Amino acid sequence: MEGWKLKSGMYSRCDLCDDDIWKIFNYILSNKTTNATSYKFGFLKALLESSYDVNLNGEIKISDIFIRFSRIYWNLIVKHELTQCTKMIKGGRSSIGKIFDKYIDDYPEISTANYDKIPINIKDKMEKEVFKEGKKYVVGALYGDSGGELYTFSLRENYLKFNPSVLSFLYKHSITLLKINNLCWIDFLEKVNKKDNCYGIAEKLHDASKRSSLRIYKDFFFFQFNRCETSCFYCGNKLSYEKVHIDHFIPWSFIKNDRLWNLVASCPNCNLSKNNRLADEYYLDKIIYRDNNLKKIDNYLVNKDFSLYSEKNFRNYYTSAEFCGFDLWNFVKAKGIEIEVDLIKK
Structure with missing residues (x-):
């Protein structure tokens, strides 16, 4: 049966080496697979970025992958007018473009809206339609193109489980894979779009997953958590609301998501100085201690963002970012914070 017709599938090997997996992705991204749409590239981008949202068993809801898929395509189709x-x-x-067209016809005010500014009731309905339409073609197709080795999945049960060998590989090589996927996607888009629409296309693809605002997290830290979050997580200086920056502890360029467990309140100086680098393990212990307290709070945002959180995964993500070449931030710790972390370790 052709891959795109599959409703479920199981991986058979757990002993794939890196060379085996590179061969799989080389084939997926080669000209040997058929591309009438860009969905293969879009789903692969969403899948790679979702690998940091799995539970301890490497599982994720397929519908959650398509929430990311919807954001990516809204930015490319509606915001940048790129044919797919x-x-x-x-x-x-x-x-997918037709689904967006229908909602824009029904709600003209969303035609120029950033994805996060679309009213939740409209966005939820739109994402469900994208999921219903997209899953029919790309989940089974990518599974088939991989020889059935990337993941186990069931459309009926809304379930995808990464092959453990593949998941370990992605944590080491996802940045490289995303770059290769984007290059192949650019090649496809340049063939089906007018030249004027293709200016800055690499940046458009890179930014397609970005959230437009982190204000909801800024409000949470400043008004709903505790007094510790009105001080800079790194230097300990007191913060006014206007001066709060929200920093991705593990850089966004690596983890490609906005989850409460990876976000901290920072002063402008520390946030700008840290800039796409890793704080040392001293602060890794501190944020894990913070998260262990934070996840006990009964709050919608906490419940949503911590539903798949685990300390083990978080430490693995940090180690993977180091492996991928992210530099350590050269920052001298404030004495007051050092005492605090010593207490944490006890």
Whole structure:
């Protein structure tokens, strides 16, 4: 049976080496696979970025992957007006583009909205339609193109489990894979779009997953958590609301998500100085201690962002970022914070 027709599938090997997995991705991204739309590239991008949202068993809901998929395509199709299909598709409009068109016709005010500014009730309905449409084609197709080795999945049960060998590989090589995937995607888009629409296309792809605002987290830390979060997580200086920066402890360019367990309140100086680098393990212990207290709070944002959190995974993500070459931030710890972390370790 052709891969895209599959409703479920199971990986058979758990002993894949890195060379085996590179061969799989080389084939997936080669010209040997058929591309009437860009969905393969979009789903692979969403899948790679979702590898940091799995539970301890390497599992994730397929619908959660398609929430990220929806954000990516909204930014590319609506914001940047990039066609995502070849002339093989009747009408020259992808099915995901048609879903967005329908909602824009019904709610014209969202046509110029950043994805996060779309009202939740509208966005939820739209994401469900994208999930319903997209899962019919890409989940089984990518599974088939991989020879059935990337993951186990069931569309009926809304379930995807990464092959453990593949998940370990992704933590080491996801940044490289994303770059290769983007290059192949750019090549596809340049063939199906007008030249004027292709300026800055690499940056458009890179930023397609970005959240437009972290204000909801800023408000949470300053007004709903505790007094510790009105001080800079790194230097300990007191913060006014206007001066709060929200920092990704593990850089966003690596982990590609905005989850409470990876966010801290920072002063502008520390946030700008840290800039896409890793704080040392001293602060890793501190944020894990913070998270262990934070996850006990009964709050919608906490419950949502911590639903798949584990300390083990967090430490693995940090180690993987080191492996991928992220520099350590050269920062001298404040004495007051040092005492605090010593107490944490006890």
